[in-house]
Amino acid sequence: MQVPAPFEYRRAESVDQALDLMTRLGSTARLVAGGHSLLPMMKLRLAVFDYLIDINDLHGELGYIVVGPETVRIGALTRHRELLESAELAAAFPIFADAERVIADPVVRNRGTLGGSLCQADPSEDLSAVCTTLNASCVIRAPGGTRTVSMEDFHRGPYETAVGDGEILTEIRIPVRERGSSAYEKVERRAGDWAVTSAGAALWLNPDGTIADARVGLAAVGPNTTGIPAISQALRGRQPSEDAWQEAAALASRHCDPATDQRGSADYKRHLAGELTRRTLRRCAQRIEG
Amino acid sequence: MTTTAHRVEPENNDHKPLGHGRMLRKEDPRFVRGRGRYVDDVQLPGMLHLAILRSPVAHARIVSIDVTAAQASPGVRAVVTGEALGEQGLAWMPTLSGDVQAVLATDKVRFQGQEVAFVVADDRYAARDALELIDVEYDMLDPVIDARTALAPEAPVIRDDLDGKSDNHCFDWETGDAEATERVFAAADVVVSQDIVYPRVHPAPMETCGAVADFDPVEGKLRLWSTTQAPHAHRTLYAMVAGLPEHKIQVISPDIGGGFGNKVPIYPGYVCAIVGSIVTGKPVKWMEDRSENLISTGFARDYVMRGEIAATRDGKILAIRTNVLADHGAFNGTAAPVKYPAGFFGVFTGSYDLQAAYCKMTAVYTNKAPGGVAYACSFRITEAVYLVERIVDCLAYRLEMDPAQLRLKNLLRPEQFPYTTRTGWVYDSGNYEPTMRLAMEIAGYEELRREQAEKRERGELMGIGIAFFTEAVGAGPRKDMDILGLGMADGCELRVHPTGKAVVRLSVQTQGQGHETTFAQIVAEEIGIPPDDIDVLHGDTDNTPFGLGTYGSRSTPVSGAAAALVARKVRDKARIIASGMLEVSVADLEWRKGAFHVKGDPGRSVTIQDVAMRAHGAGDLPDGIEGGLEAQICYNPSNLTYPHGAYICVVDVDPGTAQVKVRRFIAVDDCGTRINPMIIEGQVHGGLTDGVGMALMEMIAFDPDGNCLGASLMDYLIPTALEVPDWETGFTVTPSPHHPIGAKGVGESATVGSPPAIVNAVVDALKPFGVSHADMPLTPSRVWDAMRGAARPPI
Numbered sequence A: 001m002q003v004p005a006p007f008e009y010r011r012a013e014s015v016d017q018a019l020d021l022m023t024r025l026g027s028t029a030r031l032v033a034g035g036h037s038l039l040p041m042m043k044l045r046l047a048v049f050d051y052l053i054d055i056n057d058l059h060g061e062l063g064y065i066v067v068g069p070e071t072v073r074i075g076a077l078t079r080h081r082e083l084l085e086s087a088e089l090a091a092a093f094p095i096f097a098d099a100e101r102v103i104a105d106p107v108v109r110n111r112g113t114l115g116g117s118l119c120q121a122d123p124s125e126d127l128s129a130v131c132t133t134l135n136a137s138c139v140i141r142a143p144g145g146t147r148t149v150s151m152e153d154f155h156r157g158p159y160e161t162a163v164g165d166g167e168i169l170t171e172i173r174i175p176v177r178e179r180g181s182s183a184y185e186k187v188e189r190r191a192g193d194w195a196v197t198s199a200g201a202a203l204w205l206n207p208d209g210t211i212a213d214a215r216v217g218l219a220a221v222g223p224n225t226t227g228i229p230a231i232s233q234a235l236r237g238r239q240p241s242e243d244a245w246q247e248a249a250a251l252a253s254r255h256c257d258p259a260t261d262q263r264g265s266a267d268y269k270r271h272l273a274g275e276l277t278r279r280t281l282r283r284c285a286q287r288i289e290g
Numbered sequence B: 001m002t003t004t005a006h007r008v009e010p011e012n013n014d015h016k017p018l019g020h021g022r023m024l025r026k027e028d029p030r031f032v033r034g035r036g037r038y039v040d041d042v043q044l045p046g047m048l049h050l051a052i053l054r055s056p057v058a059h060a061r062i063v064s065i066d067v068t069a070a071q072a073s074p075g076v077r078a079v080v081t082g083e084a085l086g087e088q089g090l091a092w093m094p095t096l097s098g099d100v101q102a103v104l105a106t107d108k109v110r111f112q113g114q115e116v117a118f119v120v121a122d123d124r125y126a127a128r129d130a131l132e133l134i135d136v137e138y139d140m141l142d143p144v145i146d147a148r149t150a151l152a153p154e155a156p157v158i159r160d161d162l163d164g165k166s167d168n169h170c171f172d173w174e175t176g177d178a179e180a181t182e183r184v185f186a187a188a189d190v191v192v193s194q195d196i197v198y199p200r201v202h203p204a205p206m207e208t209c210g211a212v213a214d215f216d217p218v219e220g221k222l223r224l225w226s227t228t229q230a231p232h233a234h235r236t237l238y239a240m241v242a243g244l245p246e247h248k249i250q251v252i253s254p255d256i257g258g259g260f261g262n263k264v265p266i267y268p269g270y271v272c273a274i275v276g277s278i279v280t281g282k283p284v285k286w287m288e289d290r291s292e293n294l295i296s297t298g299f300a301r302d303y304v305m306r307g308e309i310a311a312t313r314d315g316k317i318l319a320i321r322t323n324v325l326a327d328h329g330a331f332n333g334t335a336a337p338v339k340y341p342a343g344f345f346g347v348f349t350g351s352y353d354l355q356a357a358y359c360k361m362t363a364v365y366t367n368k369a370p371g372g373v374a375y376a377c378s379f380r381i382t383e384a385v386y387l388v389e390r391i392v393d394c395l396a397y398r399l400e401m402d403p404a405q406l407r408l409k410n411l412l413r414p415e416q417f418p419y420t421t422r423t424g425w426v427y428d429s430g431n432y433e434p435t436m437r438l439a440m441e442i443a444g445y446e447e448l449r450r451e452q453a454e455k456r457e458r459g460e461l462m463g464i465g466i467a468f469f470t471e472a473v474g475a476g477p478r479k480d481m482d483i484l485g486l487g488m489a490d491g492c493e494l495r496v497h498p499t500g501k502a503v504v505r506l507s508v509q510t511q512g513q514g515h516e517t518t519f520a521q522i523v524a525e526e527i528g529i530p531p532d533d534i535d536v537l538h539g540d541t542d543n544t545p546f547g548l549g550t551y552g553s554r555s556t557p558v559s560g561a562a563a564a565l566v567a568r569k570v571r572d573k574a575r576i577i578a579s580g581m582l583e584v585s586v587a588d589l590e591w592r593k594g595a596f597h598v599k600g601d602p603g604r605s606v607t608i609q610d611v612a613m614r615a616h617g618a619g620d621l622p623d624g625i626e627g628g629l630e631a632q633i634c635y636n637p638s639n640l641t642y643p644h645g646a647y648i649c650v651v652d653v654d655p656g657t658a659q660v661k662v663r664r665f666i667a668v669d670d671c672g673t674r675i676n677p678m679i680i681e682g683q684v685h686g687g688l689t690d691g692v693g694m695a696l697m698e699m700i701a702f703d704p705d706g707n708c709l710g711a712s713l714m715d716y717l718i719p720t721a722l723e724v725p726d727w728e729t730g731f732t733v734t735p736s737p738h739h740p741i742g743a744k745g746v747g748e749s750a751t752v753g754s755p756p757a758i759v760n761a762v763v764d765a766l767k768p769f770g771v772s773h774a775d776m777p778l779t780p781s782r783v784w785d786a787m788r789g790a791a792r793p794p795i
């Protein structure tokens, strides 16, 4: 049994109270949501914190999926499993169900949260790629008020985000656009493993059937929070076609910076970035066609 | 010799055979209810907890160790270093291969994860926290990580603890006839050679290793609950190492959560727990965590091989030759019979009729965890079978022959048994072709090849892989085989109680193999008492006869034979008592499972239960017969048993992502007489799953500094249900001629046979790219490399 270093534990009763505790305790404290990233690190003693503030009782306040006509709002404490099982969310953004099917395993998905995933900012983490693909923004609450940042501003690098000490990520907002769809694909060495490489794609068409916009979010191949504007530029105005996907694939391969590790070589991951971009864009087009 | 062939159809398991047959496992009610009792479930009054400080680096001199802060930490009862152990002469212990291994490092650390000091404290948390307070100063040394460079003159010497040691050479070993083999190779039409790596893997049992030591200073008795596959052998070794009298040591191996060879060696942690209990006067528990298990305990494989095969142009295999570089880590902890430093690798000649064979092996020390034989390998047969089955496929590729036809052409024929191989192994029985044909029939082999051809036309990648293996299990005849001087025989004791219920005591120890069921069935078959009325006791040295334990698929071949023979001994006595009860001569009795009948008057009979009551009851017994109904024996096998099997694997490879999907797997096993077919299938299913792990994902990798890159189950992948297909199994039955019930072992067959079938299938799928070999693990990235003509060894 791996055992963490000593720490103190509080269960927050409201977001305000959690913020208050965080402000007082500063960087010695951490929020615990699903705990599936934080607790393993503490047990391996890669991370040591004096205080844990458990926000799981705030599921009523922070766990929700609201699909509106212009925006989808998802609470930070929404569990993987809820993202996987929401029919409304799948109708608006099928990419979520695609991704959630291949994130971890049911045990992790029952507890792990959207907010915890984004705040952990693991370089292989999948939901950041999903949020990037969908051009999501993140609502961060501090004692003094609330601010909203883009994924580009949110994600500062591996394990680093815009959420400061004493702040909480409360919500993800995703703009809804017409005639669009989305998809996600991941290559893993084994079910439940982190991605060798993943790609998410979103595609929107004009009424005449040409491409209005396209975004691609990659995981495990270096920082990737822009949606790759070059792909959008290259595809806008064109007909959906294998040629178009091929060009997007080449751009995706170019716009990443993978490293060789046990999961695979940098060359292979670069290849996958392209291959999976092609596959997900193709699927988006098929989904729009219905 | 008769062989029968069967395809396994789903059946109802829930009936109660009076002997061999399908029945649910007697041990499962407690496991499925969560009522198993493992080492970590042992709680003793006043028990303390032990944690081990391990080396963060692969090779360094220890300059100093400061334990003052740790000693002062709350709840800490003792902090012990190698120096303190050295004062008691306990800093080093013998390994199972006659090398020595540090219990706690004194001079140097030689692998990352090596034991450096331990803390005993009131609870696990206090013990673990105190480890952080031990201050060790290391003087870093260059590590030796790549076995290929271990013998370079400039390589740092790892084992400078050994007198006069000036290099990293561990041992040399050879088998077969070098000259005869050279002659055959020189004259052969075709010679194919291939470098083949079997990377280091880990058994990774669900339950990690651990112990609870309870030394009673008044009685002078040590009770040790430990995760061991060989409680009796361990007891004797503790007696030899620690100088405790053997009768004052009780080793108890309770329920074990998977062994796979990982729990054969004695680990420093067990010794630390014993010392901890002696020092504190309290029971001490040590349970390693997952990372400790993966980085420090017995690994497997790590063979860098060159295989060569010589054949005629039309595919008659003539000879096989191999050169092996074996990485044994920092201490030679291999568990193998003394005369077999490379285990049973000598069966690399496989299932074929050869003219010559030769193997030369060099083993080296490196700065990696010790171990060597573990993980369901039947003493290195996994490596041997992988080598021969891979190289035979390389030959098929070169000759452009169908690999099934090539094998059929070369398999040993039934009239050749008993067959002495070119390396001196005597295969007891075998009838290989029906096994192979059945596998091909279940697979629909011809149809699969047609499908493959069509798919290739369309650019799809489908592969069909075959492996045919012969195993050598049931170590072993005591004239040849011992471990540290202990002969590899097994005892068995059977007592029939007055009411006709029985208890059978084994010297082997189950870790999931179902002994409590199988051994009850073996006895039931012989003596006619229902298996549910027979209790099987094992794993407690005070309450079971001596024997060498469970590994290398030896339980049924050795201990199973003992169980059958002890039951026959009891039955012989029962027959005499029955003759008295029925007032006829022994010769006039006929045994039908469960009762003695008077020949010609079958209405007159007594059941075994009647006899049991008489044996313990009032009234006279026949002359010279003592009361009671029990017996004990020790069984020394005259030979190993040689199970075999034919495996066929079908894979699909995604041409875009290089991901491998195992679509089908057909396993036809022949393990002789089948005692409980359901348990056999379970063993086969588990072993096949192991094989998928090794072939596709498992590897204990190291970085150039010697950091272990497989220190958690996030990094060291083991397969899940999603990576494996529905297994399709079948069987043939070729009994062993020398085993009392004709049974052979089967525990490791599937682990041995499946990796080459899977790798052969993937390589076959990649044939359109001109690929004839790729090393495990065949992760998507490595398969993609192979598709691009850039296949690399994993180390």
Ligand SMILES: Cc1cc2nc3c(=O)[nH]c(=O)nc-3n(C[C@H](O)[C@H](O)[C@H](O)COP(=O)(O)OP(=O)(O)OC[C@H]3O[C@@H](n4cnc5c(N)ncnc54)[C@H](O)[C@@H]3O)c2cc1C
Pocket: A030, A031, A032, A033, A034, A035, A036, A037, A038, A039, A040, A076, A077, A102, A103, A104, A105, A108, A111, A112, A113, A114, A115, A116, A117, A118, A119, A120, A124, A125, A126, A127, A163, A167, A168, A169, A170, A192, A193, A194, A195
């Ligand atoms: C075996 C396993 C496999 C996995 N596989 C994958 C995978 O394939 N893909 C993948 O993407 N992920 C994977 N994960 C990670 C999993 O999805 C985690 O649950 C997730 O990354 C973290 O979510 P959590 O709610 O558990 O966060 P926690 O572990 O509770 O927290 C993580 C970090 O985020 C902070 N935090 C949490 N919530 C907030 C908030 N609202 N505001 C501010 N900070 C917050 C915490 O303080 C902590 O620093 C895997 C995990 C495991 C254990």
